[in-house]
Amino acid sequence: MIRIGILGYGNLGKGVEKAVNAASDQELVGVFTRRDPATLKIATEGVKVYSTDDLSNMTDAIDVLIICGGSATDLPVQTPTYAKEFNVVDSFDTHAKIPQHYEKVGSAASSGNKIAVISAGWDPGLFSLGRCYFSSILPEGADYTFWGRGVSQGHSDAIRRIEGVLDARQYTIPVPDALEAVRSGSRPTLTTRQKHTRECFVVAKEGADKDRIEEEIKSMPNYFADYDTTVHFITKEELDRDHSGLPHGGSVIYTGKTSDNASHTLELNLKLDSNPEFTGSVLCACARAAYRMNKEGQKGARTMFDIPPAYLSPLEADELRAKLL
Amino acid sequence: MIRIGILGYGNLGKGVEKAVNAASDQELVGVFTRRDPATLKIATEGVKVYSTDDLSNMTDAIDVLIICGGSATDLPVQTPTYAKEFNVVDSFDTHAKIPQHYEKVGSAASSGNKIAVISAGWDPGLFSLGRCYFSSILPEGADYTFWGRGVSQGHSDAIRRIEGVLDARQYTIPVPDALEAVRSGSRPTLTTRQKHTRECFVVAKEGADKDRIEEEIKSMPNYFADYDTTVHFITKEELDRDHSGLPHGGSVIYTGKTSDNASHTLELNLKLDSNPEFTGSVLCACARAAYRMNKEGQKGARTMFDIPPAYLSPLEADELRAKLL
Numbered sequence: 001m002i003r004i005g006i007l008g009y010g011n012l013g014k015g016v017e018k019a020v021n022a023a024s025d026q027e028l029v030g031v032f033t034r035r036d037p038a039t040l041k042i043a044t045e046g047v048k049v050y051s052t053d054d055l056s057n058m059t060d061a062i063d064v065l066i067i068c069g070g071s072a073t074d075l076p077v078q079t080p081t082y083a084k085e086f087n088v089v090d091s092f093d094t095h096a097k098i099p100q101h102y103e104k105v106g107s108a109a110s111s112g113n114k115i116a117v118i119s120a121g122w123d124p125g126l127f128s129l130g131r132c133y134f135s136s137i138l139p140e141g142a143d144y145t146f147w148g149r150g151v152s153q154g155h156s157d158a159i160r161r162i163e164g165v166l167d168a169r170q171y172t173i174p175v176p177d178a179l180e181a182v183r184s185g186s187r188p189t190l191t192t193r194q195k196h197t198r199e200c201f202v203v204a205k206e207g208a209d210k211d212r213i214e215e216e217i218k219s220m221p222n223y224f225a226d227y228d229t230t231v232h233f234i235t236k237e238e239l240d241r242d243h244s245g246l247p248h249g250g251s252v253i254y255t256g257k258t259s260d261n262a263s264h265t266l267e268l269n270l271k272l273d274s275n276p277e278f279t280g281s282v283l284c285a286c287a288r289a290a291y292r293m294n295k296e297g298q299k300g301a302r303t304m305f306d307i308p309p310a311y312l313s314p315l316e317a318d319e320l321r322a323k324l325l
Numbered sequence: 326m327i328r329i330g331i332l333g334y335g336n337l338g339k340g341v342e343k344a345v346n347a348a349s350d351q352e353l354v355g356v357f358t359r360r361d362p363a364t365l366k367i368a369t370e371g372v373k374v375y376s377t378d379d380l381s382n383m384t385d386a387i388d389v390l391i392i393c394g395g396s397a398t399d400l401p402v403q404t405p406t407y408a409k410e411f412n413v414v415d416s417f418d419t420h421a422k423i424p425q426h427y428e429k430v431g432s433a434a435s436s437g438n439k440i441a442v443i444s445a446g447w448d449p450g451l452f453s454l455g456r457c458y459f460s461s462i463l464p465e466g467a468d469y470t471f472w473g474r475g476v477s478q479g480h481s482d483a484i485r486r487i488e489g490v491l492d493a494r495q496y497t498i499p500v501p502d503a504l505e506a507v508r509s510g511s512r513p514t515l516t517t518r519q520k521h522t523r524e525c526f527v528v529a530k531e532g533a534d535k536d537r538i539e540e541e542i543k544s545m546p547n548y549f550a551d552y553d554t555t556v557h558f559i560t561k562e563e564l565d566r567d568h569s570g571l572p573h574g575g576s577v578i579y580t581g582k583t584s585d586n587a588s589h590t591l592e593l594n595l596k597l598d599s600n601p602e603f604t605g606s607v608l609c610a611c612a613r614a615a616y617r618m619n620k621e622g623q624k625g626a627r628t629m630f631d632i633p634p635a636y637l638s639p640l641e642a643d644e645l646r647a648k649l650l
Contacts, residue, residue: 018583018584019583022465099643099646129634132635132645132649133454133634136639137637138606139348140347258344258603262602262603268593269590269592271590271592273588274584274586278462282462285462305633305638305649308633309631310457310631312458312462313460314464318424321630322424324456324457
């Protein structure tokens, strides 16, 4: 059994916990928190909650530490710190800062003879793999990534920060015409506005000026200004009843040619009822790979580009060839 | 530049030739044939056709030999033979015999310190990767593979062997209701008949008994008896005009759960105008990986399960992380 520690118990940490318990070859050693462990109750019976301060005494008890913090401030510190003492997996998703995160985590992991898998999940992660496989096979072509229909937590948070907003949920939605144009193989140039729309469900505080809230949302730079955005005001009861989940998904579509008469459309589609539970499941599969690579004597930073697919599977190599090839 | 040799110049060999010429880091050294080289004219200007007898003198001139023979009788002999002297790639696709092919090719490649990538293409190949990634991430789930709409060359050949048939083309078609049932996440149990239908376009010889031909097709064991089959009689001109391509494709659909309320649908879809050109492109990407793995000192048999995705790409690892992750 591969002994897993989880650092952080938000939505993602809870998703990892479910995935570890579903894996036939993994067991949960403990959940680690920066809060007072006594205040945290986890879903798995019989598994302890520890303080992150306990981690340094548990290097022999944990094979892989899955770090479930946020990319903005947690992971840039946590992953390099713990990669010195543990094989680690994270879901660092600030695309522009991945090269720098890779370098920093790589030095730490190498110095400790550990493996660190960074930026695992579905994007970055499974979608990155789609882009890599498809473009490697068909060099003459173009890739398009669409997200949704799904909840963007960053955009939902941005709406919640507006004065007069009690709660909100934002959905990112691919534009059907854009999907169709891409699938046709015409390799269209698409603006931000042409690719996705944004739909917002907002609970306003009593007496708040809804027109002003709607205007503030639609004109918010980076988040909404470049998109066609729809705003619906609903009650708190409706929000809790109809929008409590965190579904997501999307498509990587690659179109390419091998000759004048031969075009090809390659597509990876995900439809996920729970973004954090699916992401947690990817991290868990990567923890298996990290464990195996380190067992072989490998060390340093890795992304999913570097992991042979067989290392992610609980099946032995000969079973994989017999059953899935 | 990675120096590529192509063994065999049927549809697949021609597809590989196009892919090598499209790759920025590969060059075609020669095409090797068991026929008299003087009788073969290839598409690439300035590249020579050689006899397979010349291969033993060209071990230093070729980095990877892509073997484009058939799985029934060619590859079981050719791949183990040439894996002793060359890094090789093949598309061996007799699923039941893959373990035995892997063993035989692996011994040969190891004895010669070479890498042999077997069973590359899209199924086995890219579809196998879909099954592996999806099931590794979501252990509680089920995978379904659908083929088509596309031309099955084996089934077309089977029809051509019937007395009174001049020419024929057979399409394999997924059943829309089956696709829908699978995508719903209900994990249905589907019979062969429920998953695919077969559509045949047949040119009969003058005076041939069409009713007898249709009956022989529909009742042919293994090939058609277990399917709902439609037979259209058309003229040779219509066949050449409307059915001269070799399109194919299909879908790997995986549905799985992470909790009672969270189901996920993961899908890999390929729509290919030319099956041999796309398969050739996959073999070419695998040749790049074979070359790199062997450069590192690796030897023995590999499948696409064993290849880190980054090894397939012409991009450097840091470019991959910056651009595609």
